[in-house]
Amino acid sequence: xxxxxHDGFGRRVSYLRLxxxxxxxxxxxxxxxxxxQFLPREQILSLEECLLVARTFVGLGVDKIRLTGxxxxxxxxxxxxxARLRGLEGLRELALTSNGSQLPQFAQALAQAGLHRINxxxxxxxxxxxxxxxRGGELDQVLAGIDAAIAAFGCRRIKLNTVMLxxxxxxxxxxxxxxxxxxxxxxxxxxxxxxxETGHSHASSFHSSADAQAQLMxxxxxxxxxxxxxxxxxYWRIPGHESRVGFISPHTHNFCSSCNRVRVSAxxxxxxxxxxxxxxxxxxxxxxxxxxxxxxxxxxALAAKPREHRFDLSQAQGxxxxxxxxxxx
Numbered sequence: 001x002x003x004x005x006h007d008g009f010g011r012r013v014s015y016l017r018l019x020x021x022x023x024x025x026x027x028x029x030x031x032x033x034x035x036x037q038f039l040p041r042e043q044i045l046s047l048e049e050c051l052l053v054a055r056t057f058v059g060l061g062v063d064k065i066r067l068t069g070x071x072x073x074x075x076x077x078x079x080x081x082x083a084r085l086r087g088l089e090g091l092r093e094l095a096l097t098s099n100g101s102q103l104p105q106f107a108q109a110l111a112q113a114g115l116h117r118i119n120x121x122x123x124x125x126x127x128x129x130x131x132x133x134x135r136g137g138e139l140d141q142v143l144a145g146i147d148a149a150i151a152a153f154g155c156r157r158i159k160l161n162t163v164m165l166x167x168x169x170x171x172x173x174x175x176x177x178x179x180x181x182x183x184x185x186x187x188x189x190x191x192x193x194x195x196x197e198t199g200h201s202h203a204s205s206f207h208s209s210a211d212a213q214a215q216l217m218x219x220x221x222x223x224x225x226x227x228x229x230x231x232x233x234x235y236w237r238i239p240g241h242e243s244r245v246g247f248i249s250p251h252t253h254n255f256c257s258s259c260n261r262v263r264v265s266a267x268x269x270x271x272x273x274x275x276x277x278x279x280x281x282x283x284x285x286x287x288x289x290x291x292x293x294x295x296x297x298x299x300x301a302l303a304a305k306p307r308e309h310r311f312d313l314s315q316a317q318g319x320x321x322x323x324x325x326x327x328x329x
Contacts, residue, residue, distance in 0.1 A: 004061030005298070007272070007305035015064045015230060015261035016057045019328030020050055020078065022266045024071040026099050027135035028123070030163050030192050030205075034135055044266050047081050049286045053264055054085055056294045063092040064230055066119075068328035070266065073102035079109040086114035093230070095119065097161070101137065103145030111152040118149050119188075122160045124169045125179060133168055146183070155184035156242070159229075163190045164207035173215050181241050188233045188246035193274070209247040216245070230260070250275070256308035262301075263328050270298065272305035 005013040023038050024031075045053070054065055065085065072078055073096075085094055095117040096110065103120070110118070122142065124130040130139040149158050160180050164170055173189060180187035189212045192205060213236075216222060222236040222245060229235075232255040233246030249255070263271045268283030280301040285293040 005057075005302055007302045009305070009307055011257075011259060011305075012061075013260055013262055013302055013305075014062055015066070016054070016062050017066045017068050017261060017263045017328050018050060018053060019068045019070065019264065019266040020045070020047075020072045020081070021070040021075040023074050024069055024099070025074055025101055026071065026137045028099075028121075028137075028163075029133055029135065029168075030165065039267060045268055045283075045286065047077055049268070050081060051084055052286060052289070052291065052294070053268075053282070054091075055088055056291055056298065058088045058090045059291075060295060060298060061090075063090060064095070065091060065093075066095040066097060068097045068263075070328075071099050071102065072096055073098055073106050079106065079113045082110060082113040082115050093117065097121070098145070099134075099137070100142035100145035100149075104141070104148045107145070107148040107152040115153075117157045117159070118153060119159045119161050120146055120149060121163070122146070122176065122179075123162055123165070124172055125175055126172065129169060129172070133165065146185075150183060150185065159186040159188060159246075161188050161190060163192055164209075164212055165192060165205045166207040167205060170207045170211070170215075173212055174219055177216055177220065177245065180245075181238065181243050184242050186244040186246065188248055190248040191251050193250055206251070208252050209249040210252060212247065232259075254308060259305075262305075265328055270301050272301055276306050278304075278306075 007013060021044060027034050027036065057065070067078070069075070082094065085091065093116050094114070096115055097119040098121070100120040100122065123133045125139070127139045130137055146158070160176070162169070162173070162176050164173065177187060189209065191207070191209055213222065220238050222238060225235040225237045225244065227235045227244060232250070233248050234253070236245045238245065263274065264282065265271065268281060268286050269279040270282050271279045280297055282294060282297055285297055
């Protein structure tokens with residue numbers, strides 16, 4: 001292995017979020033516009049190119065990869081890619097983030113392929129509210145996906161993610177917590193990030209982690225924990241339960257000082273900061289199969305990784321113009 005990756009501020013980069021598609025079967029209001037224009041398939045990373053990206057990063061010391069989208073499970077051949085990624089020497093953890101809609105079909109195959117963990121988005125337990133937030137999603141299908149994932153992986157390898165939306169789902173946070181506790185799975189509550197012109201006001205729909213904690217403490221005893229999953233969540237425990245309760249707070253508790261991750265989009269763009277527009281295009285090196293050139297580009301990009309991001313809720317089009325779905329979450 002080459003010298004491990006560090007950015008210009010000395011932070012060790014050990015975590016890659018790799019988007020395998022920009023497509024999704026939902027249109028969540030905080031992630032994309034209602035009428036998305038997706039990329040032509042020839043502009044998307046092939047599965048071989050995804051494997052090359054992963055192999056190069058692991059060779060540079062990255063030991064955790066999370067597959068994202070869009071919705072990664074709409075990408076044909078994903079379980080086969082998982083199996084091949086699991087064969088990379090030095091890869092400690094391989095995870096996936098999903099909206100859950102395809103998990104009734106794929107959960108068992110993913111477990112058999114060797115996937116370690118799944119994060120599943122769940123923003124409401126009310127069918128009408130869920131349909132509104134996702135612009136057409138069916139809650140029953142996602143709940144079936146959660147059950148299928150628990151059956152295939154066990155409850156300790158599943159985490160739910162809830163993006164908090166004031167006026168959209170914020171009153172449901174206690175019910176979502178009870179849902180997670182009842183199934184023995186972890187849950188993280190995430191402050192909405194102002195990315196892209198999604199058709200609603202980022203400021204009016206913002207709900208902070210502090211507000212969420214105050215809500216939840218009315219019915220549950222939350223005890224701070226020093227545990228970490230290698231991501232930005234700060235965890236709390238509830239006596240008598242195995243589930244961890246996480247809060248991801250890109251606005252109110254900037255976690256940039258410990259940032260250990262980068263993102264590669266489905267079009268081969270390397271984003272070193274979710275909250276900045278700058279990126280490095282890896283696609284020419286990928287299409288040429290140039291692993292040495294790819295490594296050089298990655299190191300150059302990491303040297304220029306920003307110290308921190310600053311989100312501004314006052315901008316209707318979002319602090320960052322691109323949609324969350326393009327970056328891969």
